[in-house]
Amino acid sequence: KAGVTQTPRYLIKTRGQQVTLSCSPISGHRSVSWYQQTPGQGLQFLFEYFSETQRNKGNFPGRFSGRQFSNSRSEMNVSTLELGDSALYLCASSLGTTGLSYEQYFGPGTRLTVT
Amino acid sequence: GNSVTQMEGPVTLSEEAFLTINCTYTATGYPSLFWYVQYPGEGLQLLLKATKADDKGSNKGFEATYRKETTSFHLEKGSVQVSDSAVYFCALSDYGGSQGNLIFGKGTKLSVKP
Numbered sequence: 001k002a003g004v005t006q007t008p009r010y011l012i013k014t015r016g017q018q019v020t021l022s023c024s025p026i027s028g029h030r031s032v033s034w035y036q037q038t039p040g041q042g043l044q045f046l047f048e049y050f051s052e053t054q055r056n057k058g059n060f061p062g063r064f065s066g067r068q069f070s071n072s073r074s075e076m077n078v079s080t081l082e083l084g085d086s087a088l089y090l091c092a093s094s095l096g097t098t099g100l101s102y103e104q105y106f107g108p109g110t111r112l113t114v115t
Numbered sequence: 116g117n118s119v120t121q122m123e124g125p126v127t128l129s130e131e132a133f134l135t136i137n138c139t140y141t142a143t144g145y146p147s148l149f150w151y152v153q154y155p156g157e158g159l160q161l162l163l164k165a166t167k168a169d170d171k172g173s174n175k176g177f178e179a180t181y182r183k184e185t186t187s188f189h190l191e192k193g194s195v196q197v198s199d200s201a202v203y204f205c206a207l208s209d210y211g212g213s214q215g216n217l218i219f220g221k222g223t224k225l226s227v228k229p
Contacts, residue, residue, distance in 0.1 A: 004158070033215060042222060043204065045215025058215055090158055094216075104217060106151075106158035 004107035012113045018079040021110045025093030032074040037088040086114045117142045121205045121220035136190040138205035147208040148188040154201045195227045
């Protein structure tokens with residue numbers, strides 16, 4: 001079974017631009033979560049989608065948004081990029097959103113550099 | 116709120132040395148606990164997990180025991196290899212929480228020298 005895929009793997013943008021990242025979950029998984037990873041802040045939760053609905057959201061500004069499609073693929077968008085948005089963006093998928101031990105399977109991440 | 120604290124790195128060991136990475140947590144209720152590993156240039160992989168007190172998770176020679184009395188989930192391996200060099204993250208489940216379904220520690224970078 002194919003793992004979580006993220007595209008693109010690397011991206012360079014300039015301040016003020018916007019960017020869209022894509023995540024394809026493992027087949028059959030309906031939940032997708034996004035995380036931002038930086039050396040200073042570590043792993044921070046952005047949001048979670050399940051069946052095309054945002055189920056949970058972290059403490060990020062409104063410039064960060066996402067969506068999920070009927071095939072469970074998800075995209076996240078960052079508008080008006082800032083230098084501080086440079087990070088590794090990780091997507092994780094799981095079967096569902098409840099239960100004691102739904103495992104999250106992570107993709108390789110998209111490395112975003114803002115110049 | 117719920118949180119995870121793990122020992123700061125980096126940790127440098129010689130091959131075949133014993134490894135311990137400390138992890139403690141603060142949580143209401145009874146979360147599941149996880150160790151994830153991140154190899155250079157890759158995403159996170161689940162290394163092991165434990166879902167209730169006194170459970171021991173194990174995988175690839177790594178072990179961790181869910182200790183409710185000390186709120187700890189320390190990662191151990193008896194004999195590390197160069198290939199174990201990576202960043203290790205302790206995490207707890209917090210489904211529906213504002214920090215997401217998984218709360219991570221800051222990560223501990225392990226370097227194993229031949």
